[in-house]
Amino acid sequence: MSETLSLAKNDSSLEASSDEKMEEEPSQINWKSIVKPLSLIVGGFLLFFFLPMDSVRFTNSIVESLALAKWYAQEHVLLCLVPAFFIAGAVAVFVSQGSVMKYLGVGANKILSYGVASVSGSVLAVCSCTILPLFAGIWKRGAGLGPAIAFLYSGPAINVLAIILTARILGPEIGIARAVGAIIFSIIIGLFMHFIFRKEEEAKAAAAMHMPEPEVERPLWQTILLFAVMVGLLISATWGKPEQVGGFWSAVFAVKWLLAGGFATLLGILMVRWMRVKLYKLIFAIVAVLVPALLIPQQPLIAFSVGLVAFVSLLTTTRGETESWFTASWDFAKQIMPLLLAGVLVAGLLLGKPGSEGLIPSTWISGLVGGNSFWANLFASVVGAFMYFATLTEVPILQGLIGAGMGKGPALALLLAGPALSLPNMLVIRSVLGTKKTAAFVLLVVVMATISGLIFGHFF
């Protein structure tokens, strides 16, 4: 017994010293890999622990957020967004980038290059990360700083999808003002930058820019017709119900689905003639759409959705351009839908809708950016310039702001300064342009946005 006891004593003293030894060894826990997930879990826990479910404002905001998402889903996704994705995809695939680039190269006519640069932003820079290298190329090897700046601004500002959604949700006046403003801006800002820094503009390198391989190009009139038909389809499908009955607006509203059907059929015929789509498939598609159109005319969304499905099958079962068209459209949808959903939920949560408040009291909004004062416009421009807006999210956010009391002038100012600039974006531009030019660029954008806001707010 005593042996066991003394053995036990020896064992425990052995353990004591090996305990001390263990404390000196490095920890088994890899804190580096734990910090992030742990903070997320703790943060999430704290968030839900303190969730202000008693606050009426809070629960209302949640409801508003969900209600806004539903409204978007019901009113805008099928009729407006999906066709817009197809139009944007068509721009990416059918507009010949080579022929556009000719106007931005070294020998290009200076006046023309500004004009082309101001509209071609979203045509050429389909991937947002392409904008900077292309901008640098146009600056150093092509038409120069002015057109390059025009291009840099116009790329995000004249985003086809954003303009379509802006017009649809915020109203055609703002949509058009945004498009026109962005084009005019980019030219003016480009010209200013060229003027301010003209002494620094050295002779361009003689080497030309590398154009993409010349593809077999469709004649320009065909491309124009294609887009005209698609835009016609989009506009007829989204033609709103006018408040007063009678007059041109109502007349069009009465026949909007006939018009949409007409444009769709025309589009189908063009696809058969120019894109190798088989005629029997088109006929099949038309019949498929006519069935719900005639049997359930009170729910035009059903026929429209069948039409969309039929269109996609026409695109994907025909080899060649139609497949690229589908892929380009799908890429846009994949990238943008999650962002838009997030933007809508956040906008609804923070800003609510006219009549029901979100988390941010509308008195704050109308106090800061209501009316059309110089300060309101300036504030909106500056906030827009620094704040980051993921593609299209500016629309639901602006919708919320306007509903909470923001004036139309400041709204336009935000639309013109917002998408093109953000703090992270400014830092990247600075790495290419240098601080002075970047500062000049930002200043010009803010000033122009403020002025445009003032003018627009005054007249509308």
Next chain:
Amino acid sequence: MDIKVLGPGCPKCQQTEKIVKDAVAKSGVDATVEKVTDTLAIAEYGVFGTPAVVVDGEVKSVGKIPKKEEVIGWIG
């Protein structure tokens, strides 16, 4: 053989780099593949868009993700 993949770091450029590396491995050609991410350096090549692929100083593809077979064709 010296291959450069030009791109500031978006998913399309990373995909292009992967395709180029796969093509080099498949064809067994001895080539170095280098990714160029600096905007001004990319502009020096005079390409109009990224991703872009330059083989031995010659610009082969601009503004789109090349297919693996195309890349194999360039490196022969």
